Amino acid sequence: MLKLLLLLLFIFSTAPLLSYTLKAPYALRISCGARSDVHTPPTNTRWSKDFAYSGGMIANATRPSFLTPPLNTLRHFPLSEGPENCYSINKVPSGHYSVRIFFGLVAEPSFDNEPLFDVSIEGTLIYSLPSGWSNHDDERAFVEALVYITDDTATLCFHSTGHGDPAILSIEILQVNDSAYKLGGLHSGQGIILRTGKRFSCGAQNPKFDADYSGDLWGGDRFWNSISTFGRHSDRVISTKDQIRQASQAPNFYPEPLYQTALISTDDQPDLVFTLDVDPSRNYSIWFHFAEIDPSVSQAGQRIFDIVINGDKAFTDVDIVNMTGNIYSALVLNTTIAVNGRSLAITFHPKRGSHAIVSAIEIFEVITAESKTNNDEVKALQKLKTALGLPLRFGWNGDPCVPPQHPWSGADCKFDKNSSKWVIDGLVLDNQGLRGSLPNDMSRLQNLQSINLSGNSISGTIPSSLGTVASLEKLDLSYNFFNGSIPETLGQLTSLQTLNLNSNSLSGRVPSALGGRLLHRASFNFTDNSGLCGIPGLPTCGPHLSTGAIVGIGLGAFAALLLLSTVLTCWWKRRQNILRAQKIAKRAAPYAKARTHFSGDVQLGRHHPHENTRMAVENGPSLLS
Numbered sequence: 001m002l003k004l005l006l007l008l009l010f011i012f013s014t015a016p017l018l019s020y021t022l023k024a025p026y027a028l029r030i031s032c033g034a035r036s037d038v039h040t041p042p043t044n045t046r047w048s049k050d051f052a053y054s055g056g057m058i059a060n061a062t063r064p065s066f067l068t069p070p071l072n073t074l075r076h077f078p079l080s081e082g083p084e085n086c087y088s089i090n091k092v093p094s095g096h097y098s099v100r101i102f103f104g105l106v107a108e109p110s111f112d113n114e115p116l117f118d119v120s121i122e123g124t125l126i127y128s129l130p131s132g133w134s135n136h137d138d139e140r141a142f143v144e145a146l147v148y149i150t151d152d153t154a155t156l157c158f159h160s161t162g163h164g165d166p167a168i169l170s171i172e173i174l175q176v177n178d179s180a181y182k183l184g185g186l187h188s189g190q191g192i193i194l195r196t197g198k199r200f201s202c203g204a205q206n207p208k209f210d211a212d213y214s215g216d217l218w219g220g221d222r223f224w225n226s227i228s229t230f231g232r233h234s235d236r237v238i239s240t241k242d243q244i245r246q247a248s249q250a251p252n253f254y255p256e257p258l259y260q261t262a263l264i265s266t267d268d269q270p271d272l273v274f275t276l277d278v279d280p281s282r283n284y285s286i287w288f289h290f291a292e293i294d295p296s297v298s299q300a301g302q303r304i305f306d307i308v309i310n311g312d313k314a315f316t317d318v319d320i321v322n323m324t325g326n327i328y329s330a331l332v333l334n335t336t337i338a339v340n341g342r343s344l345a346i347t348f349h350p351k352r353g354s355h356a357i358v359s360a361i362e363i364f365e366v367i368t369a370e371s372k373t374n375n376d377e378v379k380a381l382q383k384l385k386t387a388l389g390l391p392l393r394f395g396w397n398g399d400p401c402v403p404p405q406h407p408w409s410g411a412d413c414k415f416d417k418n419s420s421k422w423v424i425d426g427l428v429l430d431n432q433g434l435r436g437s438l439p440n441d442m443s444r445l446q447n448l449q450s451i452n453l454s455g456n457s458i459s460g461t462i463p464s465s466l467g468t469v470a471s472l473e474k475l476d477l478s479y480n481f482f483n484g485s486i487p488e489t490l491g492q493l494t495s496l497q498t499l500n501l502n503s504n505s506l507s508g509r510v511p512s513a514l515g516g517r518l519l520h521r522a523s524f525n526f527t528d529n530s531g532l533c534g535i536p537g538l539p540t541c542g543p544h545l546s547t548g549a550i551v552g553i554g555l556g557a558f559a560a561l562l563l564l565s566t567v568l569t570c571w572w573k574r575r576q577n578i579l580r581a582q583k584i585a586k587r588a589a590p591y592a593k594a595r596t597h598f599s600g601d602v603q604l605g606r607h608h609p610h611e612n613t614r615m616a617v618e619n620g621p622s623l624l625s
Helices: 002-021 320-324 375-388 440-444 464-468 488-492 512-520 547-587 589-607 609-619
Strands: 027-031 038-040 045-047 057-062 073-076 084-090 095-103 116-121 124-128 142-149 153-163 167-176 192-202 223-227 235-239 261-265 272-277 282-291 304-309 312-318 330-339 343-352 360-368 411-416 421-428 450-452 457-460 474-476 481-484 498-500 505-509 523-525 531-533
Touching: 027 045, 027 084, 057 167, 084 167, 095 153, 116 142, 124 142, 124 192, 124 360, 153 167, 192 261, 261 272, 282 312, 282 320, 304 330, 312 330, 320 330, 375 421, 375 440, 440 464, 464 488, 488 512
Parallel strands: 192 223, 421 450, 450 474, 457 481, 474 498, 481 505, 498 523, 505 531
Antiparallel strands: 027 167, 038 045, 057 073, 073 167, 084 153, 095 142, 095 167, 116 124, 116 153, 142 192, 192 360, 235 261, 272 343, 282 330, 282 360, 304 312, 304 343, 411 421
């Protein structure tokens, strides 16, 4: 019975770990610009070909850092194709991911060798490449962040800043435990992104990835830089080959070798001090890693120290053996702090025992994830982009409103507190050489207050669905090629104050509801439309007929035309018959006359026989013979 209870206890205690080790995490590595899959040494890592994820151009690549994977191609984005360019990767299961993007240099002398641009993930700006990044052989060759993906699509965007074309060598999207690096302090949940600022293994000889450490795949293949000293001759390296307990455990799965080296302070300088330059006015999440591998410490109470960050105590009375229950056991501590200045100073101050110790440190910038734009409105803008054939230079890629530092050109955004989404409240696309026609989907932009499409070559009719955008205050469609009538639905726009439809090819009566608004200080312009009528300044309209009346008149005219056509056909056929008969009679006239004379002589002889005899006697025998 006792064995059964122990077995059940073991199963339940390891269930979280088993749930992640029984299946492989989602992993996608893209070799940007590659036309076929690539495998790289020494781990034979597979990089997928770059197909149908993005626009831009393919070029040969120069590796800026020894950290950069040995790939030969990249994808870069000329400014002529727009300031915003994105990789949109579909069918990524919803979850928590480590996303890493390596930067490259175009291997052609005509290109600026160091492009500077901004990087966003899922609409949140996470990094701006600093000047000189390509001259440092360290983590500046890539950006890495922990982010939640919730809609089965990963969107990674690169925003031009006017200094060179963004150039991307590779992209990695690696699934991690949903609870990995969960914060319990300043922020928590799916509303944050953790951008890796610094991650290093203390006392390690060489930088390594988790894969080099034979780490668990659910760790996300993190990169660990090596640091052999904090400087000022304040420390020394210690190491061990003994097994470290409680290391590679859910949810973070840290590799065991991480805890087999450490930096320990000296007798001359008992405080162990690490200083790092950071961006000011940011929040940072700091993770400390410890294992008691010093042979001089064998039990609790022999080493106790405080951790002080920028002068404030973050942890007091840290006793590794007491907190883990044993020597050679991993301990992880985490805190989140706000940094106002440009420096992050971490001090490990001994309180019992003469030395402080640390195995590894991770520093993340805590970034609040941006809310996205209303999905219906994004679809409406995408339809508009296609319908008007927007040039590539507009760069309508990714999210229209986020990051807020890089909205779509011509789209004005505002944050809707009720829905916690960004919405579109203005379209300013005048004098851009646009063609095509307006789609009915524009009615999805229900928060529009202003539309200016003047000075283009847009044709077709004005969508009646615009009458449902109740917030619309200004509509300028002047100097285009719109035809047809003005939709009656525009009269429903009670907030409309400016309506410019001049210089088009519109016809018909101006809706009476719009005409009446002219008395309420509204500014409407309908001039230079030769077919419009019905308000002062335009021609007078004829009798107004309903649609049914127009249809009835049309059908009556058609019936009359059909009747007239039938009568004319019958008359023409009868006329042809008469002419034919007269022609035949004319041809037969001489023969008919001869027959008539002969018949007359015969009849005359029959009626006067004696007269005939008398004439015969008088004339002699010649008449009788």
